[in-house]
Amino acid sequence: MILKALCFSVFILGLTSCNSVKTKLVYSAVNGENKHSRALDFNDTTFVVGGQHGTVSFFEGKSNQIVDSIPGAEDIRDIKILRGGALILMNSGENGIIWRTSQGMTDPKQAYYEKGQFLDGMDFWNDKNGVAYGDPVDGKFVVLLTEDMGRSWFPIDYENIPYALPNEAGFAASGTGIAAVEESVIIFGTGMGDTARLFVSEDKGKNWNVKSTPLKSGESYGIYSLYFWSKHEGVIVGGSYLKPEDNENNCFYTLDGGDTWIKGGEGLGGYISCVHGTKDGEFMVATGRVGTYYSLNRGKTWNILFNKKFYSVRVSEDTLYFSGKEGVIEVYSYSLKSQN
Numbered sequence: 001m002i003l004k005a006l007c008f009s010v011f012i013l014g015l016t017s018c019n020s021v022k023t024k025l026v027y028s029a030v031n032g033e034n035k036h037s038r039a040l041d042f043n044d045t046t047f048v049v050g051g052q053h054g055t056v057s058f059f060e061g062k063s064n065q066i067v068d069s070i071p072g073a074e075d076i077r078d079i080k081i082l083r084g085g086a087l088i089l090m091n092s093g094e095n096g097i098i099w100r101t102s103q104g105m106t107d108p109k110q111a112y113y114e115k116g117q118f119l120d121g122m123d124f125w126n127d128k129n130g131v132a133y134g135d136p137v138d139g140k141f142v143v144l145l146t147e148d149m150g151r152s153w154f155p156i157d158y159e160n161i162p163y164a165l166p167n168e169a170g171f172a173a174s175g176t177g178i179a180a181v182e183e184s185v186i187i188f189g190t191g192m193g194d195t196a197r198l199f200v201s202e203d204k205g206k207n208w209n210v211k212s213t214p215l216k217s218g219e220s221y222g223i224y225s226l227y228f229w230s231k232h233e234g235v236i237v238g239g240s241y242l243k244p245e246d247n248e249n250n251c252f253y254t255l256d257g258g259d260t261w262i263k264g265g266e267g268l269g270g271y272i273s274c275v276h277g278t279k280d281g282e283f284m285v286a287t288g289r290v291g292t293y294y295s296l297n298r299g300k301t302w303n304i305l306f307n308k309k310f311y312s313v314r315v316s317e318d319t320l321y322f323s324g325k326e327g328v329i330e331v332y333s334y335s336l337k338s339q340n
Contacts, residue, residue, distance in 0.1 A: 020296060020303075020336060020337045021283075021294055021305060021334055021335070021336055021337065022334060022335045022336075022337065023305065023306070023320065023332045023333070023334045024332060024333045024334075025330060025331075025332050026331055026332065026333050027059070027329070027330065027331035028328075028329065028330050028331075029057065029059075029329045030326070030327045030328060030329065031049045031050070031051050031055055031056070031057040031323065031327035031328075031329055032051060032052070032053070032055035032057075032327045033326070033327065034326050034327065035051040035052040035053055035055045035326070035327045036051055036052050036075075036311065036324070036325055036326060036327065037049050037050060037051030037052070037055070037057075037311070037312075037323040037324065037327045037328070037329070038050075038051065038075075038076075038077050038078075038172070038173065038174050038175065038311045038312050038323065039051065039056075039076045039077055039078050039079035039089070039090070039175055039312070039323070040079065040174075040175075040312040040313075040314050040321055040322075040323045041079050041080050041081045041314065042081070042314055042316060042319070042321050043081045045060060046058070046059060046060045046081060046085065047059050047314075047321050047331065048079050048081055048087060049079075049323045049327075049329050050076030050077070050078075050079045050089055051075065051076060051323070051327055052074075052075045052076075053073065053074070053075070054070035054071075054072075054073025054074075054076060055076070055327070056070070056076060056079070056087075056089065056105060057329065058087075058104050058105045060104070070089070070099060070108050072091075072095075072097060072110075073089075073091055073097070073099075074091055074092065074093030074094065074095075075091065075092050075093055076089050076090065076091060076092075077090055077091070077092035077119070077120075077121070077172040077174075077175055078090040078092075078119075078121050078122050078132075078172075078175030079175070080122065080123075080124055080130070080150070082124075082127045082149055082150065083127045084103060085103040085104050086100060086101055086102060086103060086149065086150070087099075087100070087101040087104070087105070087108075088100055088111075088122070088124075088130070088150040089101070089108070090119050090121070090122050090132060090175070091119065092118060092119055092120065092172040093118070094115075094116070094118075095113065095114065095115050095116065095117065096112065096113070096114040096115075096116075096117030096118065096119045096134055096142070097110060097112065097113050097114075097119075098110075098111045098112040098119070098122075098132065098144075098150070098153055099111060100149075100150045100151055111146075111150055111151055111152055111153060112144065112152070112153040114142075116137070117134050117135075117137060117142055118134050118135045118172070119132055119133070119134040119142070119172070120133055120134055120135065120169075120170035120171060120172040120175075120177050120178070120188075121133060121170070121172060121174075121175040121176060121177045121178045121188070122144075122175065122178065123178050123179055123180040124180055125180045125181075125182075125183060125184070127149055128147060128148065128149050129145075129146065129147055129180075129204075130145070130146045130150060130180065131143065131144065131145055131146075131178065131180050131186050131204070131205070132144040132146075132153065132178075133170060133177075133178050133188045134170065135169045135170055136164040136168065136169065139163045139164055140158050140161055140162075140163055140164060141161065141164060141170070141188070141190075141199065142155065143155065143156045143158075143161065143186070143205050144156075145204065145205060156204075156205035156206075157205075157206070160206065160207050160208055161199070161201075161205070161208045162199075162208060162210045164190070164193070165190075165193035165194060165195065165197070166193060166194075167192045167193050167219075168190050168191070168192055168193035168197070169190065169191065169192045169193075169222075170188065170189070170190055170191075171189075171191060171222060171223070171224045171225075171238075171273075173224045173225065173241070173273040173274065173311060174224070174225055174273050174274035174311055174312040174313075175312070176225040176226065176227070176274050176275065176276065176312070177189050177223060177224065177225060177226060178226075179226060179227070179228040179234070181228050181230065181231045182230065182231050184201075184202060184203055184204045185200070185201065185202050185231045186199075186200070186201045186204065186205055187199070187200050187226065187228055187231075187234070187258075188226075189213075189222070189223025189224075189225075189226050189236055189238075190222060190223060191215075191217050191218075191221055191222010191223050191224070191238060192217065192218070192219065192220070192221070192222055193217060193218075193222075194217065194218070195212045195213070195217055196212075196213045196214075196215040196216070196217035196221070196222045196223050196236075196238065197210050197211065197212055197213060197223075198210070198211040198212075198213055198223070198226075198236070198258040200257065200258060202231065211257075211258040211259065213236060213252060213258065213261055214249060214252060214261050214263070215236055215237075215238055215249055215250065215251075215252055216238070216239070216240075216246075216248055216249040216250060219240075220240040220241060220242045220243070221238065221239065221240045222238050223236045223237070223238050224237060224238040224239070224271075224272065224273050224274070224288075225237050225238070225272065225273060225274045225275045225276075225286075226275070227275045227276055227277055227281070227284060229277070229279060229280055229281040231257055232254070232255060232256055232257045233253075233254065233255055233281060233298070234253065234254055234258075234281075235251065235252070235253045235264065235275055235277075235281070235284065235298065235299040236251070236252055236253075236254075237250060237251045237265075237268075237272040237274075237275045237286055237299075238250055238251075238271070238272065239270055239271030239272060239288070240271055241271055241273070241288075241289060243270075243271070244270045244271040244288065244289035244290050245269070245270045245271075245290065246270055246271065247265065247268050247269060247270045247271075247290075249263070249265075250265050250268060250270070250271065250272060251263075251264040251265025251268055251272070251286075251299055251302075252264055252265070252299075253298055253299040253300070262300070264295075264298075264299040264300045264301070264302075265299070265302065266300065266301045266302065267293060267301050267302035267303055267304070268286065268290075268293055268302050269290035269291055269293075269304075270288070270289065270290040271288045271289050271290060272286045272287065272288040272290075272293075273287065273288040273289070273311050273312070274286065274287055274288070274310070274311065274312045274313050275299075275313075276313050276314050276315045277295075277315050278315060278317060281298050281299075282296065282298065283295075283296060283315065283336060284298070284299060284315070285305065285313050285315050285320060286302065286313070287309065287310040287311075287312070287313045287322065288309065288310075288311075289309055290309065291304060291305075291306070291307045291308070291309055292304070292305045292306050292307075292308055292309070292310060292313070292322075293305055296336075308322075308330070309324065309325070310322040310323060310324035310325075310328070310330075311323060311324045311325065312324070318333060318334065318335070319331060319332065319333055319334070320332040320333075320334055
């Protein structure tokens, strides 16, 4: 491991008004020169960004460290901070690999390895229990579980998970194509096939339902990101990174777990790689190659937040975290204006 300080800039800018949202840029940094960064997570005191060639930036207050190279890492596409500062890091590339660190960026250990698997994302119900998913192997999506804070991972029993469609796959654009909801619900989205689908299990992968969605699918199209705040209510977004200006059927929301869908997305400019929001879904932010947007009505309509483009976003009750192209990192405080 090579640890080195990263030049960490703090900007105190004037408030910018975006209709019903005020934002202020408070941090700006880079996660390794020219290393695209899609993995992103935060807690009350820390945020972490991961990217190409295993580059990871760990922020605690105003301090910062970079691990220049996690051995064997191709691209860190998802990351999770656990209690005590332990990190779970997921590789996307030729091999499916998950690492766990003991605290911060200290002593990464390989917790899972499978040659030839492409992992798309992961999520946790709590610090102890989590789930990861990846593209189909032998016709079925890879689904992995951990019950020991990410120290070990094991595959589900694949007998009851339905087969993938021809060409169907997940997307690792921001690690947000999967959600671990309530106590035992797994939801992940797909694309590339004739239909963009939602795979849903209410018992941690023992049994599955697959639900078709009206989101545009096909080559380079599908569900790139989803955000569910309950097993019934959530939003799916997508489009095509190859045709970023295409905003046809790129956002829908559901009130019944995907049995029926309501068209959203009015105001979105095109392809969206990530959506995230507050715990009740009342405030959401979506970002991609056409800009960054917010919604105050659970995804029905969207307004431009700013023209900057990112790969990933995470939303807390008062802070927005972004990571993107060439390792750019930006953090904003925000407040919602009174609607009176």
